[in-house]
Amino acid sequence: MDAECLECMSCVQPVLSAAEEESCGEGDDEIVDNETGGLQQDQLPETLQLWGDEKDIICDIEPPLKPKAWVPTVYACFDKEQYWFAGYQITIQESIEGYAGVVWHAAKAVCHYLEENREELNLKNKKVLELGSGTGLVSIVACILGAEVTATDLPDCLGNLRYNLSRNTKGKSLLHKPEVRELVWGQDLEANFPKSSCLYDYILAADVVYHHMYPDELLETMKHLCQPGTELIWANKFRFNTDYDFLSRFNMLFETELLAEFPDLEVKIFKAKHKAG
Numbered sequence: 001m002d003a004e005c006l007e008c009m010s011c012v013q014p015v016l017s018a019a020e021e022e023s024c025g026e027g028d029d030e031i032v033d034n035e036t037g038g039l040q041q042d043q044l045p046e047t048l049q050l051w052g053d054e055k056d057i058i059c060d061i062e063p064p065l066k067p068k069a070w071v072p073t074v075y076a077c078f079d080k081e082q083y084w085f086a087g088y089q090i091t092i093q094e095s096i097e098g099y100a101g102v103v104w105h106a107a108k109a110v111c112h113y114l115e116e117n118r119e120e121l122n123l124k125n126k127k128v129l130e131l132g133s134g135t136g137l138v139s140i141v142a143c144i145l146g147a148e149v150t151a152t153d154l155p156d157c158l159g160n161l162r163y164n165l166s167r168n169t170k171g172k173s174l175l176h177k178p179e180v181r182e183l184v185w186g187q188d189l190e191a192n193f194p195k196s197s198c199l200y201d202y203i204l205a206a207d208v209v210y211h212h213m214y215p216d217e218l219l220e221t222m223k224h225l226c227q228p229g230t231e232l233i234w235a236n237k238f239r240f241n242t243d244y245d246f247l248s249r250f251n252m253l254f255e256t257e258l259l260a261e262f263p264d265l266e267v268k269i270f271k272a273k274h275k276a277g
């Protein structure tokens with residue numbers, strides 16, 4: 001299937017529970033009250049507070065007449081998304097964990113690739129680790145395809161990741177239960193993922209290269225995990241010159257191959273293997 005079909009396959013459809021649907025209309029103010037319990041911003045738990053900028057913008061436009069009628073646009077718009085991959089409906093809960101809280105294009109491209117190429121790239125009973133799993137879509141699809149998956153991310157992102165993995169794999173008679181672990185790029189790699197016992201068949205990584213401060217740490221992590229016999233599948237949307245800088249270094253460190261391109265999404269998928277040195 002081509003990239004156009006990918007868009008169809010992975011089209012984003014908000015799914016609302018009965019309670020949420022009911023509350024979408026006239027009762028919006030009531031949701032706000034339920035969510036905040038009528039509390040002011042600075043009284044809310046940190047996860048429910050608006051980020052600084054949005055809070056300022058709202059206050060600049062118009063001071064709220066009634067504090068209780070204030071509408072928290074930031075967390076109200078985080079929704080559930082529905083996908084179909086490998087014959088399963090997958091529901092992804094988005095969250096407020098910044099980059100990790102939404103599904104990125106490269107994740108959809110990888111899922112599509114894994115599903116379409118499941119014969120050649122057979123994940124059944126394979127040990128798979130995903131870097132920067134975010135919402136967990138890629139790990140869920142790998143798990144559905146029979147892999148023994150370890151999904152990883154920063155400590156703050158693990159709650160929603162665990163939730164999505166659990167709700168999409170539990171009770172589905174899959175071969176392996178997925179695992180969720182903290183992995184901060186470049187930190188304590190040998191202590192937490194010793195090369196002798198953490199030998200993976202596949203490392204998956206979707207959209208882990210963007211404008212962040214850790215390209216060296218990410219490459220170090222990839223190098224640590226991609227041992228002889230491991231295949232590293234990295235998909236990325238190319239946005240900045242620094243993304244191409246990363247690609248040049250990636251090509252130098254590994255034996256690489258371009259597996260697929262999705263021009264509409266500007267996503268490329270590479271396969272890399274260990275290179276001595």
Ligand SMILES: C[S@@+](CC[C@H](N)C(=O)[O-])C[C@H]1O[C@@H](n2cnc3c(N)ncnc32)[C@H](O)[C@@H]1O
Nearest residue numbers: 099100103104107132133134154184185206207
């Ligand atoms: C752009 S998001 C992509 C998420 C997901 N792979 C997807 O494609 O939908 C980048 C991911 O990398 C994670 N990340 C960023 N910096 C990291 C670091 N230093 N160590 C570990 N994970 C990191 C983020 O938390 C986030 O989940």
